Amino acid sequence: MKVTFSxxxxxxxxxxxxxxxxxxxxxxxxxxxxxxxxxKIDLPFVQDNHSRSSKGVLRGLHFQKTKPQGKLVRVVQxxxxxxxxxxxxxxxxxxxxxxxxxxxxxxxxxxxxPGYAHGFVVLSDTADFEYKCTDYYDPTxxxxxxxxxxxxxxxxxxxxxxxxxxxxxxxxxxxMHKTDINQ
Numbered sequence: 366m367k368v369t370f371s372x373x374x375x376x377x378x379x380x381x382x383x384x385x386x387x388x389x390x391x392x393x394x395x396x397x398x399x400x401x402x403x404x405k406i407d408l409p410f411v412q413d414n415h416s417r418s419s420k421g422v423l424r425g426l427h428f429q430k431t432k433p434q435g436k437l438v439r440v441v442q443x444x445x446x447x448x449x450x451x452x453x454x455x456x457x458x459x460x461x462x463x464x465x466x467x468x469x470x471x472x473x474x475x476x477x478x479p480g481y482a483h484g485f486v487v488l489s490d491t492a493d494f495e496y497k498c499t500d501y502y503d504p505t506x507x508x509x510x511x512x513x514x515x516x517x518x519x520x521x522x523x524x525x526x527x528x529x530x531x532x533x534x535x536x537x538x539x540x541m542h543k544t545d546i547n548q
Contacts, residue, residue, distance in 0.1 A: 366393075368404045371463040374456070375478035376449050377404050378465050379437075383472055392472060394439065395497065406476055408435050410497040418487045418494065423526035425484015426450055426510040426535070433479035435499035443492030444468035446522050447475050450482040450510060452538065460516045460538055467494075482510045486526050509535035 367380040379400075383392045393399070400406045418424060426448065428434075438447060450462045467473050467485075477483045479499060512519070512526065514537045 366399065366403060370405075371449075373449060373451050373458050373461060373463050373481070375405065375476070376463050376481065377406075377476040378463075379404055379474040379476060381472055381474065394474070395437065400437075404476055406435070406437065408479070408499040410437070410499055412498040412501055414496050414498065414502075416494045418492055419527070420487050420490050421523060421525075421527045423484060423486040423512050423521070423528055423532065425532065426482035426512060427484060428452060428480070428482045428508050428510070429500065429503065429506045430508045432500050432503055432506050433481075434502070435479045436477045436483055436496045437474055438467065438477065438483075438485075438494065438496040439472070439474045440467040440469055441493045441495055442469050443487065443489035444470070445485040445487050445489075445492050445494060447485040448483065448519055449475070449477040450484075450517055450519070452482045452510060452541070453480055454542055462517055462519050464519065482508075484512060486521055486523060488522060508541070510541065511535040511537050514538055 366382050369378045381392045447467050448464045451458045516538050
């Protein structure tokens with residue numbers, strides 16, 4: 366596999382080795398020792414998730430506040446633009462993001478370590494999105510960052526995504542930081 370590390374600490378783009386012929390293909394989507402040594406993913410996975418979304422749906426940008434999840438994500442059908450955002454005000458890359466196209470065609474994976482906001486927008490008619498998590502999802506611990514935060518300035522490949530009500534009302538980085546200071 367080929368691992369490309371991002372400017373964001375710990376974030377990695379993983380291109381697995383694909384073995385294919387006229388019968389189809391085979392690839393490893395996870396192998397603990399290889400991912401630990403080559404991709405520097407040294408956390409156990411405790412939950413796998415699968416979502417399906419239609420074209421134009423944007424999910425995110427989500428994170429867990431006190432029990433952050435690392436996510437190893439991939440697309441098994443369709444295509445998405447996937448994003449990780451550094452939301453740690455102590456980090457030198459605070460407010461910066463990494464974005465990558467994930468598709469059934471490229472079979473690419475994206476490692477989003479604990480402590481980052483994460484989201485994606487669907488570019489194909491539908492997309493099946495799978496991800497492994499390093500901690501259990503807790504709806505009472507969930508936080509969101511608005512998808513079009515002016516500080517982060519993500520260059521999404523579409524301008525008018527379909528959002529959940531919760532995602533449409535998410536705060537900006539500035540609002541999140543003010544809330545943290547006042548608590």
